[in-house]
Amino acid sequence: MIRKLFRKVLQLSGCQKYNLPLWECPSFLFALMGAINILSCVYFYFLGSKYIEDPRLVAFGVLTLAAIWFVISFAITRGLEELLEVNKVKEEFIDIVSHQLRTPLTNLKWAAQFLITKKRSPEEEEYYTIIKENSQRLESLLNDLLIVARLREDGIFKIQEKFSLNELIDETIRAHLAFAKASNVSIEIENLEEPIFLSTNRTMLKTAIGNLINNAITYNKPKGKVKIKVKKEPKRIIIAVEDTGTGISKKDQKYLFQKFFRGENASQINTRGTGLGLYIVKEVMKKLGGRVWYKTKQGKGSTFFISLKI
Amino acid sequence: MAKVLFIEDESALQKSLGDLLRQEGIEVISAIDGETGLRLAKETLPDLILLDLILPRMHGLEVLKKIKEEERTKDIPVVILTNLENLSDVEKAIELGATTYLVKANYSLEEIVGKVKNFLNYES
Secondary structure (H helix, E strand, O other): OHHHHHHHHHHHHOOHHHOOOHHHOHHHHHHHHHHHHHHHHHHHHHHHHHHOOOHHHHHHHHHHHHHHHHHHHHHHHHHHHHHHHHHHHHHHHHHHHHHHOHHHHHHHHHHHHHHHOOOOOHHHHHHHHHHHHHHHHHHHHHHHHHHHHHOOOOHHHHOOEEEEHHHHHHHHHHHHHHHHHHOOOEEEEEOOOOOOEEEEOHHHHHHHHHHHHHHHHHOOOOOOEEEEEEEEOOOEEEEEEEEOOOOOOHHHHOOOOOOOOOOHHHHHHOOOOOOOHHHHHHHHHHHOOOEEEEEEEOOOEEEEEEEEEO | OOEEEEEOOOHHHHHHHHHHHHHOOOEEEEEOOHHHHHHHHHHHOOOEEEEOOOOOOOOHHHHHHHHHHOOOOOOOOEEEEEOOOOHHHHHHHHHHOOOEEEEHHHOOHHHHHHHHHHHHHHHO
16 A cells, blocks of 8 residues: 555656656655645744744744745755756667667677688688777777766666576686787686586676686786686685786775776786776676675786675 | 577678578578568477567567467577667566577677577477
């Protein structure tokens, strides 16, 4: 009954389209504040008229105050509603971008991947690889920007499925093998004999692990190694990505997970980075109920850990 | 030979994924709009349907609903293959009976082919 009433009020307030609960709905809060205002006016009027000789003075004071409150709260409510409208437009824009921009990119990527499966001359292979790698690069940049734009929404993180972590890691490593080979870096995996099943957002976890592997290859030394280790504890699972790169300087460490931050070494080694990779890992893991941390030694390399509850 | 109905309005995707599936020995029937896709599903009774969501003439979710309503086609597994990834689309598709929901941009061509082969083996 009460739930039905709440739903009806929410419908009337127009906040349903923003997916807002009643207690966060500006127009409902405005109406509630108005009701409280009127009641307090009446209460203070009667209270005042009991102790003050001329109740009209009290009425005037209370009404003036109520009018000021009314104007201020109306302005606040309008402002909040405009912000909500802007946010809704932003979400719709992201949906359009995600579909309309990614579709031609997928066309390009899949066409190049198909051509690579065919017999070809070394020169053709080189050109197909250029198309494939660059479309993947563009797609990964677009994906990063979309993830950053969506980090404030919970919707995408509510898409959960049960999947094998072993397969996910395997898939993520395979996606980075060509890049690792081109960078003269080898990838090894340890402790993944036991099948582990997780129930979370697969795509987002894959993005986080992929970003760590990508960094471990990018900032490694030639002939370096990337080791991926999985540790199962009673209540959580820890995935470690270890590299034999240059390590992170003390100066850079405190800004490491900040949006668009690029360390001094990082900018010299890879000029193409956006500084979004580790920020995304941190925010994604937070949304998935996990965390990320690292240990590093200059000149020796770094290990990044992510953990998730099981 | 396993039969896959691929309902997708992007001719480039029809070509790359369709050709690679054919190369793997899978028969591929193509439809470039929702209405044709629905008609072909009823006529050819494929082993698997790959279905895009943004389609001309009939939205993918409507196609899915009609496939699951029809007695002859309701047991055919339907894999949603799209670049839309908002929660409401995923929820609606799963609620209507889609086997799974794959975002094209998150997979390589080989991964999609691998998944199609897994679905076909699983079903047979």
